[in-house]
Amino acid sequence: MAEGSGRRVTYANFSTIDFMHDFAKERIRLKRLREHGTWLANLFDASQAWLVVAFVGVATGILAVFIALVEEWLADLKVGYCRDYWYLNRKFCCWMQEEEACSTWVLWGDVVTGNDDPLSVGPQFANATLATLVRRTEPHHEPATTGSFLAAYIVYMAMATLFAFLAAFMCKHLAPYAAGSGIPEVKTILGGFIMRKFLGGWTLIVKTIGLPLATASGMSVGKEGPFVHLACCVGNIFPRLFTKFAKNEAKKREILSAAAAAGVSCAFGAPIGGVLFSLEEVSYYFPYKTMLRSFFSAMMAAVTLQVLNPYRTGKLVLFQVTYTKSWHSFxxxxxxxxxxxxxxxxxxxxxxxxxxxxxxxxxxxxxxxxxxxxxxxxxxxxxxxxxxxxxxxxxxxxxxxxxxxxxxxxxxxxxxxxxxxxxxxxxxxxxxxxxxxxxxxxxxxxxxxxxxxxxxxxxxxxxxxxxxxxxxxxxxxxxxxxxxxxxxxxxxxxxxxxxxxxxxxxxxxxxxxxxxxxxxxxxxxxxxxxxxxxxxxxxxxxxxxxxxxxxxxxxxxxxxxxxxxxxxxxGYPFLDAKAEYIQAVHAGEVMTVTSDLAVIPAAGWTLADCETLVREDAHMGYPVVESAKSMVLVGFINRTELVYAHEQARKRPDANDMTPVIFGPVPSAASAATSPVLGNLSSFGVVAAHAASGHVPVLDLAPWMDQTPITIVARYPMEMTIELFKKMGLRYVLITRNGQLLEEGGD
Amino acid sequence: MAEGSGRRVTYANFSTIDFMHDFAKERIRLKRLREHGTWLANLFDASQAWLVVAFVGVATGILAVFIALVEEWLADLKVGYCRDYWYLNRKFCCWMQEEEACSTWVLWGDVVTGNDDPLSVGPQFANATLATLVRRTEPHHEPATTGSFLAAYIVYMAMATLFAFLAAFMCKHLAPYAAGSGIPEVKTILGGFIMRKFLGGWTLIVKTIGLPLATASGMSVGKEGPFVHLACCVGNIFPRLFTKFAKNEAKKREILSAAAAAGVSCAFGAPIGGVLFSLEEVSYYFPYKTMLRSFFSAMMAAVTLQVLNPYRTGKLVLFQVTYTKSWHSFxxxxxxxxxxxxxxxxxxxxxxxxxxxxxxxxxxxxxxxxxxxxxxxxxxxxxxxxxxxxxxxxxxxxxxxxxxxxxxxxxxxxxxxxxxxxxxxxxxxxxxxxxxxxxxxxxxxxxxxxxxxxxxxxxxxxxxxxxxxxxxxxxxxxxxxxxxxxxxxxxxxxxxxxxxxxxxxxxxxxxxxxxxxxxxxxxxxxxxxxxxxxxxxxxxxxxxxxxxxxxxxxxxxxxxxxxxxxxxxxGYPFLDAKAEYIQAVHAGEVMTVTSDLAVIPAAGWTLADCETLVREDAHMGYPVVESAKSMVLVGFINRTELVYAHEQARKRPDANDMTPVIFGPVPSAASAATSPVLGNLSSFGVVAAHAASGHVPVLDLAPWMDQTPITIVARYPMEMTIELFKKMGLRYVLITRNGQLLEEGGD
Missing domain, CATH: 1.10.3080.10 (Clc chloride channel)
Structure with missing residues (x-):
């Protein structure tokens, strides 16, 4: 009955993950693979993460190119269209032509007023103020008449509103999470929060189409933040192919950190900046390995962008400048x-x-x-x-x-x-x-x-x-x-x-x-x-x-x-790793006391007892003690696992309300020790039944329990407790005195 | 009797520090200051770190300029000297003169052979091979004759050897730690190791003089690694003025991380590179605050370098290049x-x-x-x-x-x-x-x-x-x-x-x-x-x-x-934060068993007992238990504190071999509870005596003891134990079962 083997089926939505146990689970998996897997299986396993981040980088690069092209086309569409090929933006429509004398690009103002020759200069404007305005606004493609200016103005506004409408409509009805920048949520998710669908396929599709619409509408929005979100969507969807990441939220977050780097890399053409952005701004847990992978992912994204070269400038960066003179001290x-x-x-x-x-x-x-x-x-x-x-x-x-x-x-x-x-x-x-x-x-x-x-x-x-x-x-x-x-x-x-x-x-x-x-x-x-x-x-x-x-x-x-x-x-739950907390209290003073938090005895309860507890108590998990009297700590079980295990047990025909629930072969649970065990649950998510004839079947939940919870004493300083939570990614610590769960706080 | 108040006088040389308790100590200090200090004292305290890193940056910049100038002068001295001002290097000696026709700079080859006019071209070399060699070696300042070439060659070699001799001699006799690059040691020190004198004043002085000698000797050595060491020396010496850093090794390491960034910033003129070098390569504990301070320190160093402008190029960086063409994919x-x-x-x-x-x-x-x-x-x-x-x-x-x-x-x-x-x-x-x-x-x-x-x-x-x-x-x-x-x-x-x-x-x-x-x-x-x-x-x-x-x-x-x-x-002790450890064992299997590691009972021992233990046992610290029989854990005391507390106690006239030693008002220590307490040691490093007449005085060591050690259970996975050590900077964890110190390992 290996610890952790049956744990953590899935996290509930809007819950926070337990990094420590996800990493432990990964290590158990790795150990097994090293012991039993072939070298090929091991090699494939080791290279999976690199493959995934490389793919995420390339995919993000392709997305970036798509968005850039669509955006440019839409933005130009506000002003005019390409006469010969409607799907070309102004630049490609006028390719190889003089910018000033591009005859294939038609301005809306001219279409509306019936002026078919975009290069003819019409009569002077009737209104002098308007004329000044127009000359300032349209220094080169001066529209023919007051009428055509106003027509162009109106078409421009109508187009902008239409684009905004489409973007907002899609976001509202297809994927509400596609709206906004996404960076606060990505930060929260990387901190361990579960938000289903936020990084899902619909969000990706809607945001990919909505983003060029929103930016092309001329609204004061950028596409850099959303790129991070898009990259994280890719980084969330693609690893689903690999069980290693699909089943481990903590490992998935390593990929997401790399994806965030790829996002910034594409947004600005700044691969190193991307890695540092991921490190400084969005990532919560950023070990050295993740830094390397972010580096690789950002690099692949930049290579993709460079190769596809959407702006046809051959330059990766947005605003390359050359300052020939240096600055003066003053x-x-x-x-x-x-x-x-x-x-x-x-x-x-x-x-x-x-x-x-x-x-x-x-x-x-x-x-x-x-x-x-x-x-x-x-x-x-x-x-x-x-x-x-x-x-x-x-x-x-x-x-x-x-x-x-x-x-x-x-x-x-x-x-x-x-x-x-x-x-x-x-x-x-x-x-x-x-x-x-x-x-x-x-x-x-x-x-x-x-x-x-x-x-x-x-x-x-x-x-x-x-x-x-x-x-x-x-x-x-x-x-x-x-x-x-x-x-x-x-x-x-x-x-x-x-x-x-x-x-x-x-x-x-x-x-x-x-x-x-x-x-x-x-x-x-x-x-x-x-x-x-x-x-x-x-x-x-x-x-x-x-x-x-x-x-x-x-x-x-x-x-x-x-x-x-x-x-x-x-109101997202986020423990800022950058902040420093100085508290004058001890852990014992802020703990949830056991009069509020129910505890489960390691033996003596029935299936019905547990179900009542889960129904009536909203806590995310419960400490397991030897007995309510001794209060000696045995472990901690999460609500999710408890519910899941019971649902599985209920499917057994021999389980009923009175089926005893035990947590491992606890010495004091002498009565239960001789009973056969209903499920040892050692394989993932499957309840194996060993109901021997004549005996009452027993449900052993030990594999679902955290058998090695971190425990501290009541007078442990609060700041250090916070450090433990921050650095180890904990979700709970238990406060004990001499091995007994402390029932009341204080020092 | 506040926990931690009396703890940690000093660490022994070649020991490792306990980050967790140093930070706890700092927080206690901060709490007190916030409660009792004036706003001015608080402001000064908050700005200290910024002041220190700014100073470290500026000082490192000045050092860098000094070294650069000395090095250039020495390197030129191998070839010749300035006739008018011996302390000028070739560049400044020939300032405002044509490089080819600089008459104030005298070549050694010409001096030795008596040729006083450096610009005269002598007769052809007798030996053709030598002539080719010379022409290749001295394309512009072609020496006059075979003799002068050989003379210059010999002087060059002699000078190089002399410089190397001086550098090595100084290092050997004045400061052995000044030798080498210093980066491995800085890394180890930042990881929590104590190496006295490695970052001391003598090391700084000798390395500052030895570095230009070594590089000018022409040996294949760089000055970039040593710069990090030099900067860390400055970052170690200067903060001694502030008790906050002088008395807290963990806080001092925050300054050292910033200093390392300043070192690279000066070495290459690369301030951002410096911050990242400190983050990626040398630092062990690098919170966000340290990143900001490193940034600031590196910036100040770069500003100093730019203002002093030692190379008179106005450029900060070493190898500025402009590539007009981009690369081809192939x-x-x-x-x-x-x-x-x-x-x-x-x-x-x-x-x-x-x-x-x-x-x-x-x-x-x-x-x-x-x-x-x-x-x-x-x-x-x-x-x-x-x-x-x-x-x-x-x-x-x-x-x-x-x-x-x-x-x-x-x-x-x-x-x-x-x-x-x-x-x-x-x-x-x-x-x-x-x-x-x-x-x-x-x-x-x-x-x-x-x-x-x-x-x-x-x-x-x-x-x-x-x-x-x-x-x-x-x-x-x-x-x-x-x-x-x-x-x-x-x-x-x-x-x-x-x-x-x-x-x-x-x-x-x-x-x-x-x-x-x-x-x-x-x-x-x-x-x-x-x-x-x-x-x-x-x-x-x-x-x-x-x-x-x-x-x-x-x-x-x-x-x-x-x-x-x-x-x-x-053989430095260094737990690589970048490495991942996959172990198939549990913590209980690798622990030091109590048959090897002595435990101290919370009551019942005398001063002499403790001293015998310290004398005969070389462990760095000892668990304190209620009694050797119950083995219920009370705390952990470090050897250093134990020795120091005893030395202090021995200075009291009323202390003798039989003075009882207790660790707090332990309930089971009934006999000691009524005795007056010899020292409550609540103020730092001072033993306050309360020897009431007639009673036996008692030495209470509770304030010197870690009253809240981290405890884990024996089956806690080894990798997670290592994570605890790495992330929390721990030096020990105690393995307990139901509050009792585990005497034997295994699961």
Whole structure:
């Protein structure tokens, strides 16, 4: 009767797993395999985890490519369509053509107003304000007339609302778990919580389709958080093929940690950042082996992305930059200011967003998620269309903001990334650009606060980066203007007199890092991600400093990251491994006393007794003692196992209400010792009957019981008890005195 | 009588600490401070750790600058000296002068032969072979005559030997712990081992002076490993000012983890790499808080380095490269080949180096470390002088090897980093260069195997990188030659016909990464370090793949890194947190049985009894039981505390051999209960006497005892017991049955 052999059929939904016993189960399995399996079976077993994480990486990479292509196509569809091949996005539709003179791409504005030649320039606008607006909004594809502008505007809004409707409708009716970022839940699940369907197939499908819809709708949502969720879905579904993972929740979580790394790897093209994100942000239990597997999984995801090359740039990363000049020492002052701004923004954002989320949860909005999403998308489109920076899409905007301007001596238009980048560098309209950027940032802040948490797939990374990049770039423009205006001011003494002193790109980059640090409170992983997606080697130190300042300032207003806040708001059980608990009490003072918690005697009870207990008592498990009088501890049985074992026993014809229930050959249970044992339950989930004739059959539950529970004494300090729970992944400890279960607390 | 209040005066040398109780002690201190301290005292207490790690970072940065400058000066001194200012190295001596025409820098060869004008070119060499050699060795500062060449050669060797002699002599006579890399010991110390003086002031001073001597001697040693040791010395000495760290070994280790990060940060200019190195490679206990502090410490170190700017390049990193072209898919094949070579080399190197180390330890060499170092330095100088790549110094060679060659269309000499770089790119002498590089690699391998472990400060990072870079570059040259020779071969189909297909620099970079991965078995931290010191963004993926392959191949020949091997060789107690243990036994089967391990009864013994026990029994601690008959467990007392408490008690005039020793008010110790208590020892380390007149005084040792030891049952699985030890940092668990200490093992 090996301990653990029959234990842990399955966990109930919304329960927490017992890492310790899942690992013990795995070790028992491994020991058996080493003793009895062939070398081939052993080799296959050892390589399973590597196979699984490699597959998860590749699958996540393919998903990422699919989503990227669909998203780009949908986003372009808001503006026009490809005349020859409807399934092509603008870039591929205009492939090999001049961007300005692409005749195969038709704008909706022209279709609606019947203007079939997209390149003709119509009569001037009747309204001067509108004309200015249009020229600003559509610097190159200037629509023909006021009518066509308005038509394009309306189609744009309608499309955005339609996409949001589809995304929200799917989420509401097909897979409610597909909504949101998913990171708080993934964190909770990795911490040992069971949430069925959260990482299921429907969630995966709906989120894969809903995510490009949501992002293409123009709402202020990112796709990076959801990618982690998607990768974890893959990491949850695929290992079901292998019993090793299917039957062991703790082992499954090792794969999920690796999957989270693959998700970030795909989202940003940052494989190392992914590993560190998994380590720092989402994983609970992260042994060295899991780090290696995360590394491998993230690598495979990045290779897949590189090979498929969806953007046709040959580049893995999102925002590669090259800063030719390094920073001056005095700039550190402004970098730290950016850090402080980021920290403040984070604290402010977390509070407001959680307030909105609470509102959403407790008011009538809760029942109308589709309408809510549509409204937000409509308002977002309404605002975004008339601000060229908002309209460009966050990815593109961030890319342009991160870019340094070409040095003034070479004003070659090819030196610019695109028109927007040229716009951002144009010194003659500095104030207008700064104003537009600030408006964009303010609008984005307001929109992101209400959008993050809507019942569509939505991430927080890119919107936050976008806000930070706008603010940072404006600060950089201000500093540059100061340096030009007051070259003799002591701060700017280090500037060379004849060239531009301040590089604007890094300010945007540092702003993005600072704001992200404020909201997510990430540190090392954030620095690595920012470094990896830009390659800004000379700015690693400023990034570190800015992130550190943002973290400090943010923490001054509360230690919670947005994810921790959402975990708390949703009431998920999560013991934060990062927090330190200082308690003035002993374990004995907070324990559940036995007058509340029923105990089961190792012998003397019947099947009916146990069933009554389970029916009337809601605790997750019960200590087993020699007898209610001696209270000498024998073990601990979980409610789930107890219920399961009884259900199995009830299927036997010879079992009835009076069948005795024992827990192993307890010496004091002398009467039961001679009876035959009904089920030794040694094989998994099967009750083997040995009902000898003439005797009363007995149900032995010892194999279902934790025979070696961790026990502590009552005066064991509470903090150390918490450490035990955190580090060993325990679900219960029993408090004993001299081997007896303590009946009352106190010291 | 608060538990823990009087415990843990100090640990004995070469003992292991009890993390759990050190943290408990810290929490008791914190609780008191929160209850009784002012807000200012609390604030100061909270900021102490940050202050300390910031200081450690800055101090390490300053040390790094000092060492870099001294090393450069010494290395130049082997070749010549500055005529006007003897304390200047060649670079500063020739500052603002043309490198080729620097008249203030005098070569030893010219001094010895009386040729005072360093720029005159003497008559041709008599011997043709020697002339070729000289031209190869001294491509620019060609010495005047055969005589001056030989003179320079001899001075070079003499200087190298002198430096090695000084370094080894200092290490032998002043601080033996200053020798070696220090990383295995730092790892062991962070794991909880006590090694007095290893991180002490003398070690710091001697290593700070010995390190530049050793590296400047030209021996195949790096300074990166020793930097970690130096940083940890600073991190050990400085916190002594704060009682919080001085009196708590576990808290001190948190600072040491941060210091290790600062060390790597300075060694490579790679702050993030430092944090990850500390996390992955050296730290044992690395909570989130320590990660933040490591981050901060590494950042401060990098800022210091950047501000002091010792190399006057304004660049933080060692080997910044810019690869304009990305890699082709087919190259992955060669990258993986490099990875495999690295793994093989690692396995081979570890075995041979450990064999040499064993030889050194067990033969007569052990007694002659100075002679050994001198011999190695002499041989190294003899070999190195005649190979231009070896002679250049590892740092410079690696820097040149990592560089890509300028594209063939622009054969501007300014495009090259230096002459060596030009040499490496020259296609007309491809075979000669490759041959020389291979010779350099072979010599370096042989030299590193015997040098690493010599009794001078020596690291393994740079030598290994150097070997890997040579091999990688040669492979790259071979591939490039193939691509030129067989452009139609299917592999090279992706090459553009009119330009160079293969970039050589990355091959060197990947070779370095692969060989380092083979020797150290680092993964994530290595990739980050390689990425951070070069900024090669487009090659992150190849680096990851190469490192992964090297790790897999290396692990196939044994899982030990060079550091783990040295830990085993030196017999340090180290429970590898990365390893997984699968044992078929239960805890009860491996326990120390009570017939071997003495137990102390809670009442009934005298002072003399205890002292006899301590004298005759060498165990590190003893369980305390109610009585030898009942064996009911009361607690556990460490030998150190027992000895200390007795020494304190002996100082009391009223204490004698017959003074009863009790452990708390044990109910069964009825006779002792009425006696006055000699010392309640509630304040730290002070014995308070309450000897009431007429009664026999009693020594109560309860405050010195662990009153809440972790107990498990005999059938507790061994692997889970190991997990308890690893994760909770335990030093003992007690095996009980029903509250009684188990006297015999088995199940």
């Amino acid at each position: 700039e550190l002052l402004f970098f730290m200011l950016l850090g402080a701004l980021g920290g403040l923004f984070g604290a402010f954002f977390i509070r407001l967003n959680l307030w909105v989320s609470t509102l959403r949860k407790h008011t009538w909005i809760r029942r109308h998620p589709v309408q809510e999403a549509c409204t937000i998308a409509l308002v977002t489109a309404l605002i975004s269309y008339v601000n060229v920076y908002l309209r460009a899409g966050s990815d593109k905007l961030v890319g342009s903001l991160f870019r340094a301007c070409p040095s003034t001596t070479t004003l070659d238009p090819d030196a610019f990334l695109d028109d927007m980048h040229e716009d951002l560098c144009a010194r003659e309209k500095l104030a207008a650009t700064a104003g537009l950027l600030l408006i964009a940032a303010a609008a984005k802040i307001a929109l992101t606060i209400v959008t993050f948490g809507t019942r569509v797939p939505c991430g927080i990374f890119i919107p936050t980066m976008c806000i930070g990049a706008c603010v940072g770039r404006v600060l950089g423009m201000a500093v540059a203007a100061m340096a030009r205006g007051f070259p003799t001011f002591f701060l700017f003494a280090a500037c060379a007199p004849d060239e531009e002193c301040i590089t604007l790109g890094p300010y945007a980059l540092l702003g993005a890092a600072a704001f992200l640090a404020g909201v997510t409170r990430m540190t090392v992983s954030l620095v690595v991600i920012m470094f990896e997606i830009t390659g800004a080697l000379t700015y690693v130190l400023p990034i570190m400093i800015t992130v550190m300042v943002a973290k400090f300032v943010g923490d001054a207003f509360g230690h919670e990251s947005i994810y921790d806040g959402l975990i708390r708001l949703n | 190259e992955l094949l060669f990258f993986m080949l490099l990875g495999a070579l690295g793994g093989l080399f690692g396995a081979f190197f570890i075995r041979l180096n450990l064999w040499v180390s064993t030889l050194r330890k067990h033969t007569w060499i052990r007694r002659h470390p100075v002679q050994e170092a001198c011999t190695i330095a002499l041989v190294t100088a003899l070999i190195s002088y005649v190979n231009v790549y070896l002679r250049a110094g590892s740092d410079k060679l690696v820097g040149s090897l990592f560089r890509a060659c300028p594209s063939t269309t622009t054969l501007d000499p300014d495009a090259f980093l230096d002459d060596m770089h030009e040499d490496l790119c020259a296609r007309e002498k491809l075979a000669a260069t490759a041959g020389l590089l291979l010779i350099a690699a072979a010599a370096k391998i042989a030299l590193t195997i015997v040098t690493f472990g010599t009794r001078v400060p020596c690291g393994i990072f740079i030598p290994t990188m150097c070997i890997g870079a040579c091999v990688g570059r040669v492979l790259g040259m071979a591939v490039a030659a193939m691509a030129r020779g067989f452009p139609t071969f299917f592999l090279f189909a992706a090459c553009a016909p009119d330009e160079e297909c293969i970039t050589l620099g990355p091959y060197a970079l990947l070779g370095a990464a692969a060989f380092l991965a083979g020797v150290t078995r680092m993964t994530v931290s290595l990739v980050v370090i390689m990425f951070e010191i070069t900024g090669a963004l487009t090659y992150v993926l190849p680096i990851m793949i190469t490192v992964m392959v090297a790790k897999f191949v290396g692990d196939a020949f044994g899982h030990e890194s060079i550091y783990d091997g040295l830990i085993r060789l030196n």
